Amino acid sequence: MAESRYSTRQSGREDTIVAVSTAPGVGAVAVVRVSGPLAWEVGEKLAADPAKYRAIEPRRSALMTLADRARGHEIDRALVVKYQAPASFTGEDVVEVQCHGGLAVPAAVAGAAIAAGARQAAAGEFTLRAFLNGKLDLAQAEAVDDLVHARGELDRRLALQGLGGSLGGLVGSLRSLLLDLKAELEYGIDFPEEEPLTGLSARLESGLCRVAETVEGLLAGARRNLLIARGVLTVIAGEPNVGKSTLFNRLVGEERSIVTGTPGTTRDAVEMEAMIDGVLFRLVDTAGLREETGEVERIGVEYSRRYLVRADLVVFVHDVTGPVDRAEKSFLAGRDTGSLLRVSNKIDLLQKERKSPEGFIPVSAVEGTGLDELRRAMVEKVLPSAPAGPDGDSFRGPQVASLRQKNLLEDALAILRRVDPGASAEYIAADLQEAAERLSEITGAITDEQVLERIFSRFCVGK
Amino acid sequence: MPVKDPEIVVIGAGHAGCEAAWAAANLGVPVLLATSDPANMAQMSCNPSVGGVAKGQLVREIDALGGVMARATDAASIQFRMLNTGKGPAVRAPRSQSDRKLYVQAMRGLIESHPHIRVIRAMVSALEVSGGRVRGVVTSSGQRYCARAVVLTAGTFLNGLIRIGDRSFPAGRAGDPASEDLAVNLKALGLPAMRFKTGTPPRLDGRTVDYARLVEQPGDDTEYFFSFFHRAERLPQVSCWQTRTSAETRRLVLDNLKLSSLYGGYVEGRGPRYCPSIEDKFVRFPEREIQHLFLEPEGIDTREVYLNGLSNSMPHEVQERMVHSVEGLEQAEIVRHGYAIEYDCYDPRALKPTLESSILSGLYLAGQVNGTSGYEEAAGQGLVAGLNAARALQDRQEVTFSRTESYLGVMLDDIVGRGVDEPYRLFSSRAEFRLHLRQDNADLRLAPLAYELGLIGPEQIAVVEAKKALLARCRDFLSRTRVSPERINPYLESVGSASADSWLSLEKLLRRPEVSLASLFGFLGPWEFTAEELEKILPQVELEVKYAGYLDRELARMDQLRRMEEVKIPPDLDFSAISTISHEGRERLARCRPSTLGQASRLPGLTPGDLSVLMVELGKHGRKRPAG
Structure with missing residues (x-):
């Protein structure tokens, strides 16, 4: 109920909160933020050299060693920035720590801050504080939300513009x-x-x-x-055994889907993210589209169809060595070409004189050829002919x-x-x-x- | 005298005082109505007109609530006009020119014949107060009257100061003494005083006006009654007249600005922007070299004419030259000169929505003392104050009015919730739900409440119920009745609407912009409704059918507002202690003391952040959140 949500958030307004402000596990650098009346003191307890920490002026960053003094060991070398109320994001005293990314280091920094007197922030609490202190209007608040969700570079730019109001x-x-x-x-x-x-x-x-x-x-x-903000849901579709999973793994950049030569290996849809030219794609490898098949596989096929409906972009894969696909007609009929890419896979098996069909991007997922062209085409589908401004x-x-x-x-x-x-x-x-x-x-x-x-x-x- | 021991004393028998006394007396409470001169009861101190946009709607609401203003207006009406007839029913507004003497006479007749009202001629000089409660009043002759509640409706009399040029003298109105002792007393009791000003134009001797050179403005031919329940005899109707200022008028005003009270630096009080003096008009709108003036007759058997548009505070000799510079008025004689008047009023934010003072229990304030202007605004407040004073004495629940239901509610919410920084007047644009707040349905909106409260009787509510039933019958008839293409196509062709190719319901037809209910019924015959019946409901039915989408959207917004209004703010909440609200926001809240979240949300200068902190704070106080 709404009431409890507001009052729990509100109950601890005067205390100091901490949280890792960047998405877990992503990026080389993570930001841990501490906000509240005791923020600066909490920061000092994290510093291996308190005198050096005290000497930092607000809004100046300094590189220093952070330590868990209670346990007596070093955590990381990190950049530390102090902000003085009300000139901070939340309008309170704030310390921002930019440490190494991943899961372990940021968690250790936040843990040490909690040991030093801060409290784990509730969902949205930093923004709520900023909002309540009149630091953000609603549009700006949403932009912050997006900024934190932002993983792509374009995404970040959109969010920053929102921040500017x-x-x-x-x-x-x-x-x-x-x-x-x-x-x-x-x-x-x-x-x-x-x-x-x-x-x-x-x-x-x-x-x-x-x-x-x-x-x-x-x-x-x-x-x-x-x-861009939520990622482009991209479904890789096609008949069984045309190489969808191999292509998927190429695009994602790791061996994720089980790849075998037996048709129907991928029974569930697999979703992974890939950043291409600053655009986040949420790639989905689906079970092969085939009409009649066994029970378990039929469920997988059903699942694929559902994904197809929601897809922002469909990468339809066809085996260039095989016959013309029925699937293209039966599954993709009516789909507007603005959200469809056709790929001819297995061009490495193609005899020299034969060409991939018109309108298909020739690719060899196994050998990795044609992938750059495919990636470019994917980005172009998302940012088609967005008219460039006077400065491009x-x-x-x-x-x-x-x-x-x-x-x-x-x-x-x-x-x-x-x-x-x-x-x-x-x-x-x-x-x-x-x-x-x-x-x-x-x-x-x-x-x-x-x-x-x-x-x-x-x-x-x-x- | 039928009234022995008054329970309520009403100070002042103007438009607010009369309604206050009437409403309280109608609930069976004995009322003492104190006035400096009963012959001036419900005097129209300014122009001889009642109604207009928003104000006309309010008069109808007062009538639906059993008030007297509409009855007096009908009894004294010498010209009627429906304004905004070119627009939709929601903003059409009735206005009447009144015979000033007959208006007073009608009001006096009603008030003095009420068994629970006793009128005395007296100036109240002080309130009797003990234990934070008002106990009665003392008159200037030393007479004491005990009372359990006092309604203060002193108009412009409190510290009233008339200014003409560089001269000034204390007066409540031209010819009436000011109330100075009472003003001193009220200030000492802690009422937050403000100083406002208003003005009035010269009155002319109509026999000296050259009407041949003026433009006649006759009234409407239609007969109209402001009252839903009573029928007055129609008086002979008269015209108003229009003329305009000349280049010479403008030169005279601008050359003599130093001599004007307003521009000579004499006036301290704030005047209304919507009713500027002629000095203001020429100074502030230099591009408009000509100003329109209207001559409004003050009555049938008087030659006095009100010169609307020439409000000023110039010395007498300048006023005379100004008047003579106007076309058709070259020989006109001034009967009474224009003047500015400054007076004390009290910050209405120190009132509860019942108009009881939050500083002094048992004291209610209504009308110009609350910083409003206008007869209608005063009357509406008088009704609310008298009603609540009486109910409080009877240990009954207070009655408040919502913006979603009436112009009365809009006004109360505006002044009590936000305060005023110039004399407050109602405008239709202040009412965000005005498609519903119409002059034609004020009875449907408010009469059921009035009946429940005992302000109107079974006879009146029966009239309203009958109208409601008639409306329902007509709506039902329109949706039920279908006509063949053969029958209706000649009509559709005549109004330039596309022909029908199948049977259509009348309601469907009426949705077409070219089709009006009057012309449709005119073509098809009267069916089962008489012309008189149709006249009562025609605009309403048409609006409901043609603009259903707009009405529905307004209803949805009303619901939203009501939800916010349901969130009450405890009267003892210490806004200044909520440190997380911005400094400005806290100040604004502490000054206006909104009683609901809805009211707080309408305060200018309160940020969304402030509002959400307030919500949070209310949550802390264990407020029950309304469902939904």
Whole structure:
């Protein structure tokens, strides 16, 4: 229940919390963050040389040895940064430790901090503190959430733009444009005996147009951004024994799926992540698509079909030495080509005079040939012809970074589209107000408990 | 005198005082109504008009709640206009020009004939207070009246100071003495005083006006009654007249600004932005060189004419030259000069939603003393104050009004929740649920409550029930009745709507923008409804069918607001101790003392963070979260 969630979080507001702020097991560097009135003292207890630690000025980093003094051993050599309240992410005193990544080192740092008087942070607690201390508006809070989820470089850039508040700024200006127009309508309603405004319908039309176009522009990039933010679900599909698992392992970069020559070895879908040119792909190796087969395998095939429905991208694999696949027709019929890549595998077995079919990317998963081209094609499918900005960067400017923002913008757009310019002013005013309220929910200017609840329930430990 | 021992004393018999006395008396509580002059009861100190956008809706609400304003308005109406007829039913608003004398007469007749009201001529000079509670009042002649509750509706009389040019003199209104002792007493009792100002234009002798050079503004032909329950006799109708200022008027105003009380630096109080003086208009809107003026007759048998639009505080001789510079008024004589008036009022944030002072138990405040302006706003508050004062004495539950149900609720929430920094006036744009808060359905919205409270009787509620049944019957008829293409196509063609190719229900037809209920019924015949019946419900039915989507969305937002309103903030919550709320937020909360989370959410300057901390804090206090 919502109440308990808020009150537990709230109960320990004055104490000092710690958490590993980077995703576990990913990256060469991990960040451990301590926040609260005792943060600096906790940091000092971690330092092997307290005098050196005390000498660090706020917002300056220093390399030093961290030690678990209780147990009497060194933990790591790490960069330490102190932030002084209120000039920190949470608005409290903060110590940030950038130590070696992996699982063991960050956990040891956090453990030592707890031994020194900090408490393990609850989910979303850092952001809640920041939010409650007025350090973040809602759009920024979501961007932090995304930043912590961000594993790809593009993803990080999107999140950083959200942090700068530029979406909030743009949306805020659209909102005030709508409210300006509403004010003109209200003038006509509340002061019917004053001179009516001239040119209002033209201003209304152009204003609505401008807002709608801007929102459309934001939404155009939203699908791509959301894909990047959560990873592109990529399904490798095809008939049994065409080499899907081998290709999957190549792309993932390790031997993960069991690869045998027997059709139907991969009975369950296997999901792994691969970072390609800064874009995170969630690769799924599925059981071969085949119509009639044994019971266990049939379940696997069913599972594949379900994955196919959800896939952002399908890599359809075909054995270039085999006959033309029926599967392509029966399973991929109706799938738009924008989310489909066709691959001809086993080109190493191909006699020289034969070519892989038109529209297929020739690959040899076994030998590793053609993979770069496949990777490039995968990235292009996700970032197709995103128009580059004047400086060649298509991610400049405000970006939609969460599903909530996208939904709100879509709502606002639908409301603006239903405005009937011929209707009586009070109905147009009602629509403008409603659209402005949707936009306000993005910047956090108007909010209610349900929104907050949804946002904070999404946060995971340590931001 | 029927009233021996009053339980409630009402100070002031203006628009607020009369409604307060009436509501309390209707609940059977003996009321003493003290006024400096009973002949000036419910005096229209400013323009002789009742109603208008939002205000007209409010008058209808007061009527549905058993109040007197609509009845007096109907009895004194010499011109009626429905404003915003070009727009939808939600913002259409009735307005009446009133015969000032007949209005007073009608109100006085009602008030003085009420068995539980006793009117006395007296100036109250102090409240009697002990143990944090008001116990009665003392008059300037030393007379004491005990009372268990006091309703203060002193209008502009408290420390009233009239300013004309560089002259100033204490007065409650032109011709009436100010209340200075009471103002001193109230300040000493700890009421948070503010200083507001308002103004009024000159009145002319109509015989000296050259009407041939003015533009006539006749009223509507339709007969309209503000009251849902009572029918008054229709008086002869008169016209208003329109003219405009000249270049000379403008020059006179700008050249003599130093002599104006307002611009000469004499006035301290804050005036309303929506009702600027002519000095303000010319100074603040230099691009508008011409200003429209309206001549409103003050009555049938008086020659006095109200010069709407020329409110000012210039010396008399400048006012005369200004008037003479206006087309058609070259020879006009001023009967009464315009003036500015400054007065004490009290921060309404120190009130409960019942309008009881949170500083002094048993003291209720209504009208201009709460920093509002307007007869209608005052009357609405008077009703709420009188009603709650009486219920408190009867040990009954307080009655509050929600923004989701009435303009009355919007006003109370606005002033008590957020406070005022200029004389507060209602606007339709303040009501976020205005598609539901209409003049045509005020009875449906509020009469059931009024009946439950005993403010209206069985006869009145029967009228409302009948209307409700008629509405339901009409809606049912529209959805049930289907017409053949042959029958309806000639009509559709005549209104420029696409022809039908199958049987259609009337409701479906009505959803088409070209189809109106009146024209549809006109074509098909009266069916089973009389013209009189239809007139009562036509706009309402049409709105409900044509704009169902808008109404539904408004209902959804009402639900959301009600959920927030259900989250009560304990009156003893110490906002200043919630250190995690921003400094500004804490200050704002402590000053406004919102009583619900909904009210807090409408406070400007409160960040979402502040609001969520507040939620958390309320959670700590073991608040029960409403389901959903």
